[in-house]
Amino acid sequence: MGKIVAVTGNEAVAEALRQINPDVCAAYPITPQTDMMQRFSSFVSDGKVDTELILVESEHSAMSACIGASAGGGRVATATSGPGLALMWEMLYVASGMRLPIVMPVVNRSLSAPLNIHGDHSDAMGARDSGWIQLWSENAQEAYDNTIQAFRIGEHMEIRLPVMVCLDGFIISHSIERMEYLDDNVVKAFVGEYKSLNPLLDIENPKSYGPLILPDLYMEYKRAQHEVMTKVKDVVLNVADDFEKLSKRKYGLFETYRLDDADIAIVILNSAAGTAKDVIDQFRAKGIKAGLLKPRLFRPFPYEEVADAIKNVKALCVMDRADSFGAYGPLFIELCGVALHLQERPLMINKIYGLGGRDFMPEHAELVLNELVEISKTGKVKTFKEYIGVRE
Amino acid sequence: MKIPGWKELTPGAVILQAGNATEFKTGSWRSFKPKWKEENCIQCLFCWIYCPDMSVKVKDGKRGEFDYDFCKGCGICALECPGKKGNKAIVMEEEDK
Numbered sequence: 001m002g003k004i005v006a007v008t009g010n011e012a013v014a015e016a017l018r019q020i021n022p023d024v025c026a027a028y029p030i031t032p033q034t035d036m037m038q039r040f041s042s043f044v045s046d047g048k049v050d051t052e053l054i055l056v057e058s059e060h061s062a063m064s065a066c067i068g069a070s071a072g073g074g075r076v077a078t079a080t081s082g083p084g085l086a087l088m089w090e091m092l093y094v095a096s097g098m099r100l101p102i103v104m105p106v107v108n109r110s111l112s113a114p115l116n117i118h119g120d121h122s123d124a125m126g127a128r129d130s131g132w133i134q135l136w137s138e139n140a141q142e143a144y145d146n147t148i149q150a151f152r153i154g155e156h157m158e159i160r161l162p163v164m165v166c167l168d169g170f171i172i173s174h175s176i177e178r179m180e181y182l183d184d185n186v187v188k189a190f191v192g193e194y195k196s197l198n199p200l201l202d203i204e205n206p207k208s209y210g211p212l213i214l215p216d217l218y219m220e221y222k223r224a225q226h227e228v229m230t231k232v233k234d235v236v237l238n239v240a241d242d243f244e245k246l247s248k249r250k251y252g253l254f255e256t257y258r259l260d261d262a263d264i265a266i267v268i269l270n271s272a273a274g275t276a277k278d279v280i281d282q283f284r285a286k287g288i289k290a291g292l293l294k295p296r297l298f299r300p301f302p303y304e305e306v307a308d309a310i311k312n313v314k315a316l317c318v319m320d321r322a323d324s325f326g327a328y329g330p331l332f333i334e335l336c337g338v339a340l341h342l343q344e345r346p347l348m349i350n351k352i353y354g355l356g357g358r359d360f361m362p363e364h365a366e367l368v369l370n371e372l373v374e375i376s377k378t379g380k381v382k383t384f385k386e387y388i389g390v391r392e
Numbered sequence: 393m394k395i396p397g398w399k400e401l402t403p404g405a406v407i408l409q410a411g412n413a414t415e416f417k418t419g420s421w422r423s424f425k426p427k428w429k430e431e432n433c434i435q436c437l438f439c440w441i442y443c444p445d446m447s448v449k450v451k452d453g454k455r456g457e458f459d460y461d462f463c464k465g466c467g468i469c470a471l472e473c474p475g476k477k478g479n480k481a482i483v484m485e486e487e488d489k
Binding site for chain 1: 395396397398399401402403404405406407408410411
């Protein structure tokens with residue numbers, strides 16, 4: 001069986017990439033991802049992997065090189081953060097539109113201005129419509145496990161889509177945690193040999209990638225892209241089942257924590273879920289039925305399944321570590337979509353927290369849970385969207 | 393040609409039939425049409441060299457008719473044509489005249 005280690009999130013994901021040994025990796029350094037690909041480039045120079053590492057002049061070029069390598073027929077990975085992901089924008093849509101199963105850890109960081117390098121979900125939330133599958137990770141273990149599973153999900157012959165694996169910048173990427181590495185041969189066997197689909201380097205069968213598609217056909221390709229996304233949930237669950245057999249760690253479309261009989265609940269992504277779970281335990285000890293839902297698969301979003309999980313909740317707070325100025329937070333908007341599937345929906349509020357790496361403290365979770373208790377008693381919501389942990 | 397529905401498409405808009413551009417006739421883009429005047433032609437084959445498509449047909453080293461399925465009427469052949477004694481062997485004419 002595996003090995004218990006004390007490592008950072010970046011170190012853990014770099015280790016997953018070493019074990020998977022992709023054919024090609026093109027990456028550009030950006031805080032807080034830099035340390036991940038720096039570790040991976042050491043694996044390349046030390047001969048621990050036989051990956052072709054391409055040094056590029058920007059993230060736009062990094063993703064372009066990944067697209068070329070993936071269309072060529074290779075297993076491809078890269079990684080980025082915040083503004084780096086933003087610079088990849090144009091090419092993200094090319095990767096998904098060409099159905100290329102590139103895997104990209106995204107170490108979540110805020111976007112400028114003002115310039116800030118810390119943990120924030122604005123980067124990946126902005127890329128939610130780019131046609132990439134998104135898996136979100138609470139800690140180093142989940143980031144490592146999700147990275148390994150991402151290859152199986154994206155490369156599935158009925159899917160063939162790129163996958164982002166999100167983990168919080170600094171909070172997870174640079175903090176040391178206890179976690180378990182799987183054995184190299186176990187990971188290798190799990191991801192298997194890479195199978196290409198219509199590779200450009202199959203010179204016996206020449207083909208063209210990236211043609212001009214005019215109004216008479218473009219919409220059909222986009223409709224087909226949506227259809228593929230509808231098949232992702234089943235693949236994610238099947239891959240998670242296989243992964244559980246070898247790791248004893250269970251993954252689903254989302255994680256629920258003490259949610260089954262909960263009257264009030266928090267919906268929250270990534271690292272802050274850990275803090276919120278502790279506070280939920282304190283409320284449970286006081287006899288208050290509090291619970292939590294932490295999405296794992298954010299794209300495609302499992303609306304029906306989340307609806308089923310929260311259907312008995314009376315008051316719900318959706319917490320966003322990203323903002324949509326002049327609108328509700330992106331995760332809250334998804335939960336409004338979930339509410340469409342419910343005859344009786346919970347009373348819902350939206351809190352924006354932790355922007356630009358502002359700490360999410362237990363007292364913030366307490367504040368939210370107390371407000372939910374109040375809402376469930378009175379049946380009244382005072383303010384739908386508010387900022388917490390911000391000075392007046 | 394029947395335009396396919398969304399369930400009939402190749403993943404990622406990849407074109408698997410090599411060289412299928414021949415099935416896409418682009419001659420309809422033309423507004424001016426080159427006309428070959430054989431009596432002024434010295435068989436220099438400049439038109440064949442300069443044509444950015446492959447619309448000047450050559451057989452046994454001799455120039456033949458234009459391939460109007462693909463000629464877009466750019467006029468480069470007519471410009472480069474040296475002709476005979478000042479008379480061009482290729483002239484551009486407006487379509488439908």
